[in-house]
Amino acid sequence: MTNFNLSCPIPLEQYPQVLLAHGGGGKLMQQLLEKMFFPAFKTTHNIPPHDSAVLSLNTNKIAFTTDSYVIHPLFFPGGDIGSLAINGTVNDLAMSGARPLYLSVGFILEEGLPMETLWRVVQSLQKAAQIAEVQIITGDTKVVDHGKGDGIFINTAGVGIVEHNQVIAPQSVQPGDAILISGDLGRHGIAIMAVREGLEFETAIESDCAPLSTLVLEMLDAGVEIHCLRDLTRGGLASALNEIATGAGVTLKVQETAIPVAEDVQGACEILGFDPLYVANEGRLVAFIPQNSVSRALEILRSHHQQASIIGQVTGTGTGMGLVTLESRIGASRILDMLSGEQLPRIC
Amino acid sequence: MTNFNLSCPIPLEQYPQVLLAHGGGGKLMQQLLEKMFFPAFKTTHNIPPHDSAVLSLNTNKIAFTTDSYVIHPLFFPGGDIGSLAINGTVNDLAMSGARPLYLSVGFILEEGLPMETLWRVVQSLQKAAQIAEVQIITGDTKVVDHGKGDGIFINTAGVGIVEHNQVIAPQSVQPGDAILISGDLGRHGIAIMAVREGLEFETAIESDCAPLSTLVLEMLDAGVEIHCLRDLTRGGLASALNEIATGAGVTLKVQETAIPVAEDVQGACEILGFDPLYVANEGRLVAFIPQNSVSRALEILRSHHQQASIIGQVTGTGTGMGLVTLESRIGASRILDMLSGEQLPRIC
Incomplete structure (x- = not known):
């Protein structure tokens, strides 16, 4: 198990808040990916970051689903937007009787979001993924101008394998x-x-x-x-x-x-x-x-x-x-x- | 081929704009799904709407990717957020040498978005999916309060099959x-x-x-x-x-x-x-x-x-x-x- 409650890997005195450039495809985004997201979402596959993840499954029957999470407030008794984004999509796969395996995570962040808040959510995603036994295998980060979002929106999509022959529908x-x-x-x-x-x-x-x-x-x-x-x-x-x-x-x-x-x-x-x-x-x-x-x-x-x-x-x-x-x-x-x-x- | 430029299937005199309830899981969301999204994204699979789509592939090696689209403005010369959301994710799959097959579409709509705008984007998604030979197979709709989003954000995730043995990375x-x-x-x-x-x-x-x-x-x-x-x-x-x-x-x-x-x-x-x-x-x-x-x-x-x-x-x-x-x-x-x-x- 990974340690949680580690200190934020992005230097907060330098970047206390998320900037537009954290979603711009340049150095700041690269720093966010390499220091925060890749270590947190490290998979057993060790897939090098690329445009898409290539996966070998043990069956050719899959379940595929997606949900976006826009919950307000971000943190609440019993969970937060991170655990919700994992469990919600895991559950949609489970409703087909599939074994959830792989998740994507797409962030839409609002400029000015405290970096510490993002870090809490990332740790929650990581922990919930471990508990649900799924791997976060691919992702995307966008930042929108202050006032054009609401802190954090998360989309997760999921792929699971179907190992039974029932039609659960x-x-x-x-x-x-x-x-x-x-x-x-x-x-x-x-x-x-x-x-x-x-x-x-x-x-x-x-x-x-x-x-x-x-x-x-x-x-x-x-x-x-x-x-x-x-x-x-x-x-x-x-x-x-x-x-x-x-x-x-x-x-x-x-x-x-x-x-x-x-x-x-x-x-x-x-x-x-x-x-x-x-x-x-x-x-x-x-x-x-x-x-x-x-x-x-x-x-x-x-x-x-x-x-x-x-x-x-x-x-x-x-x-x-x-x-x-x-x-x-x-x-x-x-x-x-x-x-x-x-x-x-x-x-x- | 499907006809495009059809008139909006949601009665505009009644619902000229997207309401919070269009993402609330009740009757209005059901109407949006049944009148607009399901007919537009009708697949050859004819999968009845369920929490996740079950797919039988002809191989067990897949590529999986995601991207969120927050482009401003929504419409621009040569495209719009809809065609972009299809092509961007199709291209990420193609960069692994995968054959793109299935896409999910997750909408985050801002309350007050003109229904006509949503309809234009939905038609563009449909058209771009046809051209790229992919099927929109699962989706999700959320609506956030006015001033907490920016018209339309779209996440697409994609699944493709890998039919070669090269490691393109x-x-x-x-x-x-x-x-x-x-x-x-x-x-x-x-x-x-x-x-x-x-x-x-x-x-x-x-x-x-x-x-x-x-x-x-x-x-x-x-x-x-x-x-x-x-x-x-x-x-x-x-x-x-x-x-x-x-x-x-x-x-x-x-x-x-x-x-x-x-x-x-x-x-x-x-x-x-x-x-x-x-x-x-x-x-x-x-x-x-x-x-x-x-x-x-x-x-x-x-x-x-x-x-x-x-x-x-x-x-x-x-x-x-x-x-x-x-x-x-x-x-x-x-x-x-x-x-x-x-x-x-x-x-x-």
Whole structure:
């Protein structure tokens, strides 16, 4: 393991802030790459820096994805833009049942960003990549004028290998499938909003930001049949269920009482006027599992998080248009629609 | 071929500008994806939208790269941020001798961006992808508050397949290698600066923005031995030569008179106080070719651009530290160093 919390490798008395020239392709950019990025993101491949990284995989079936991260604030309880940028993209790969292997990192920095802040984020990227067992293999740095960005934006793209023959996607969802979630909901969104609004709770609510790849690969290794996976990011559980119902053309029914939400998160949602079913998570997934695999899947999910639960099932093909209904605490049934407006901007 | 210049698929009277909710994971984002992005970026794979795209390649050796594009202005003679975002990443893949196949597109949009502008860029991305024979296979959209971005930033990451066994990289460069460039220099940087400074020339100088993959694949197919390739973007020819000289630990010698620069570009450089050797290009490469392959390589480069030229050669291993010397028009020799400051911010 690499040492963290090292002092910034760029001399801060000389360059306390990021300058436009740090993205200009000249000497200052070269210094940033050679002193900060290359040592931090050193890979076991030892690929010399070049325009693209050439990789030999042990299979020719890959998963490929990308996400940009514009979260505000950059640092929050339970994570920061660096760990989020690794875990978010790792999780998108994991949702295809892929083994995440390689990530790219593209920075868009705002002129005037404290160099120390960049260094903290770089260390966080490095640490999160180690934990998720992925390598940062290629990257890019741009700097925009002060007032034309917001500190740091990060894009990560990811490549993973697919070592199974299941089609893990909405079109595989079948009537009868159980709907499982991997833990309690709403931590990430509420952690961010609490910081933004300056709210204090008895105990700080921490983001659930974490890689989900181990959990998915364990299910696949155990022979669990998986029809569909989705991580519950922007738009939360409600949006994920609606997207899958629409993609699969099926009707889903979920029980509100079966959906775990921690008491402090529930309380914060009430104060802030949010519905936890729409709040973003960064370390939770929903899984569509045929009945013959449910008990094994739940056992594995619970070994990672005690509150993993079966929350409902696919009830039919309905009109083929996709519909999600929620059975509430008092037994009434209502349609759980997609979010129409904007609940939490810049949550990821 | 798809029709271009179609009218914007998002109703402009209702949504004349991009709103925060277009990146919020709810209904408005879904509308943007389904009406604009999915039809524009429709692939032959017909992969249903999911967290990541699963791809079966015909080899397990891949190239992987990324770049973010923050160019200002968004539209310029000879291109725009859309064509640039495709060609820039295609070219990075081509510099490993890879066949570019799949691209991701990550948008960071500023709240208030005219929807029509986004639509123009999306059409340009689509058109450039068709020309470069790559498919946009996965993507992401974020919207940041007004004043926290600058219209549109785009990240593209790319995956290509490597179908040859050459190691095309700085460490393959050898004393005796000829140094070739694929055309005249400085068009992209000068085209951008002319727009920014409001300069008018007799004929508009257009960016050289173009994909270089065909050219590279033709050389490989013809059995040309290639030691190293680099596209001449930020920092121009001078920076590329310095990076390769350092990476290879060799001494390079180039002749100023052999480097083609168009008269109007030269004139503009003199007005603006730039050295064309440091000005960015987006459709030019430098190639390091062993003597036995030079004539074949030059023939192929010239079939694409008449001004492709041999500009110098690798003279020795020197101190192992990397050194580039330029023989000037009057026969004097000077060190061609990397750019130290910032010549042209936000050129790509």
